[in-house]
Amino acid sequence: MSEALSTALALLIGLDSKLVEIVLLSLRVSLSAVAIAALLGLPLGAAIAVGRFPGRQTVIVLLNALMGLPPVVVGLLVYLLLSRAGPLGALGILFTPSAMVAAQTILILPIIAALSRQAIEDAWREYEEQLRSLGAGRMNAALTLLWDTRFSLLTTILAGFGRAAAEVGAVMIVGGNIDGVTRVMTTTIALETSKGDLPLALGLGMILIAIVIAVNAAAYLTKELAQRRYG
Amino acid sequence: MSNGAILPLRLAEVSFAAGGRTIIDRVSLEIETGPSTIILGANGAGKSVLMRLMHGLLKPSSGRIDWNAPERVGAPRKQAMVFQRPVMLRRSAYANVAYALKIARIPEPQRGVLVHESLESVGLSHLARRSARVLSGGEQQRLALARAWALHPEVLFLDEPTASLDPSATREIESVIKAFDAAGTKVVMATHNLGQARRLGDEILFFDRGRLVERASVGEFFSKPQSAQAAAFIKGELPWV
C-alpha cells in the first residue's frame, strides 16, 4: 500500500500527463454540467418559490425527491435516449463528453432547483410584504431574490458541482470510459482499482478528495464573508 | 387636491377573519387629507391588520375599501408603508432606495437625485455606500423611511415604526415623520404608545378588539375620552392621568 502511495505522489508531483488529461476532462465535464444546470435550475427554483399554482406542493416534493436520483439510473435513462436505437440517437453524442455533460446536468438540475427554491422561499417569507408594498410583481420579486440570495445560491451551485465531480455511475454508462476520450477521474479510479493497479487510482482519489474539500471550503468561506460584509 | 389624488380613503363595513377569528369587525371610516391620523389601541386590537388592509396587502373578508382614484397598475405608487421591522436588500443604502424607484419605473438617469434627496431628508447621506443590512436598527428604519419617501407618496402608512427601537433612535424617527407631515404627506400611523400618539398625531382612531370605538382629535381624546375602553386604555398606560 505504501508503495502505491509513493508512486501516486510521484505521479501527482510530476504532473503526469495522463493524470492531467483526466483531471482536466473531469473538470470540463462537471463545470459545464453545473453551468447549464444553474442556468436552468436557478430561475426554476425562483419561479416555484414565489409562484402560486395548482400542484405547487407536489412539484416541491417531487423536486426534493429527485435530488436523490441514483446516478446509474440517470446514466441508464440518458443512454436509452442517446442510443442509436433511441429517440435522440441521430445526435450522435453517445460516448462523447457531451453525453456526459447531459447526464450530469440532469443529475444535478433537481439539486440546484430544489435548494435554490428553499433558499428563495425563505427569503420570500422575509421580503414578501416589503416587496409587494413597493409594488414589485412576482417576476420582479423572483429576480430581486435571486440576486439577494446570491451567496446561498453560490453554495448551492458548489454543492451541485461536488455531486457531479464525485459521481461515476452516469458518466460510466453514457461515456463508455473510453481511453483518452471519456475517461474521467471517477471512472479511471473504478477501472484501475478493478485491475488491482492502485497508484493511478490513489493519485486521482487524492485529487478528487482535495477538490471536494476545496469546494466545501469555498462554500463555507463565501457564506462567512458575505454574512460579515452584507449582513 | 389635484386630479388623481388617491385620498380620501373609504372603508365600508370592512371585516377580516383568519384562522376562525374575527380580527377586524365591521369597521367603517374615512381617511382624509390633512391631519396626521393615529391608529391607537392595545396589542391585539387589530392595528397591524387594519394597516395592511388599507395599504392593500390584505383583502377584506367582507366590506369595501375604496380610494378616491384607483392606482394604475405599473404607475409609481402613491402610498407607501413602513413596517415595524425594516426589510433591506443585500445592497448599499443607496441601492435600496434606488430599488424602490426602479420598481416604480423611474428612468435611471433621474434616480440619483431623488435618492440623494431622500437620504438627505433622513440624515443618512453619509451612509449611502454602506451595506444596508449592517446598519443599526434605527438607521435601517430611517432608511426605510427614505425609501418610502423617495416617490413622494400621498399617503405614508407606518406600522409601529419605533416599537423595536431605543429612545434616541425613536426620537430620530419621530422627527423625520414630523418633517414628512409638515411637507404635506398624509401620515397614518399605528401605535400603542400614547406619548408618541400625542407627539405626532392630530387625530386619534381608537380600536379595541377589531372595532373602531372612538374617533377624536388628540386633545379631546386625552382630556375627555368618550368610551369606557378608551378611558381604561389611557388609565392603563398612564395611571396618573
Next chain:
Amino acid sequence: MLVLIAALPAVAQDKYIIVASTTSTEQSGLFGHILPVFQKKTGIRVRVVALGTGQALDLARRGDADVVFVHARSAEEKFLAEGHGVRRFDVMYNDFVLIGPKSDPARISGGKDILEELKKIKAASAPFVSRGDKSGTHIAELDLWKAAGIDIATEKGPWYRDTGQGMGPALNTAAAMNAYILSDRGTWISFKNRGELAIAVEGDKRLFNQYGVMLVNPAKHPNVRKELGQAFVDWLISPEGQNTIGEYKIGGDQLFFPNAK
C-alpha cells in the same frame, strides 16, 4: 440545452470508430499496444467501449458500435444469424487459467485435465469465485462445469460464489477469499493484487479462448462507419495486424496468439 451540449468540442472531427469489446481484453493492455500502430498507419482513432461480452453485443444490436470484438463464439454466431453483423473472422486466441490459493485445498495444482480438477474442487467444497455476469469468461466457465458432468446451477453450494463482477474485481474477491477462479491469462498477468493466488491449472486445450471480430451490419444500422470499421477488421486479420497482436507481451510472456485464416 442539447444544442449547447452538442456544440461542445468533443474530440476534434477526426476519423474514429467505436469498437465494442470486453473488459478483460481492455484490461490486458492489448489495445494500448495495437491501436497506436493502427492509428499511425490509417489515421483512424479507435475508441474502445469495454463491457461484458453480452453487453458489448447488445450495444452493437442497438447500433451504438461500429465493430464488435469479443470472445464468445456461440453468442457471436447468434449475433450474425440475427443479421446484426456482416461477417465473422477469427482473430486470435488466448487461454484461460485456473487460479487458486497456494494452500490448494482441493489438491489440484499442476493438474492437466481441467474437467477432473473442477470435479475435485466441487468434491472438496473449496471456495470458488464465478464472474456470474454472462461474460465470455463466465460462459466458458459454465461450459466447463457442464462438460465435467456437473449441473452447477443446482449442485452448487455455499463454496461457489456468484459475484456478478468483471474479471478484475472478481480476482480481487478471489484474492481476498483465497478462492479458486477461472481467469483469462491476460488479465491474470497484469493483475497486481494477487495475495496468495497463483496459477493452478493451465494448458488444457479446453481452456483456449477464441476471439472474433465483426463489422456491425450497415444495412441494419445505417449510421455505422462502414469504411473505417472495415479498415479495422481488415487490419486485424492482415499479416501486419496479426504480427502486432503476437508482439504484445507482458513480462516477456505472449498473451494472445493470432490465428486468422
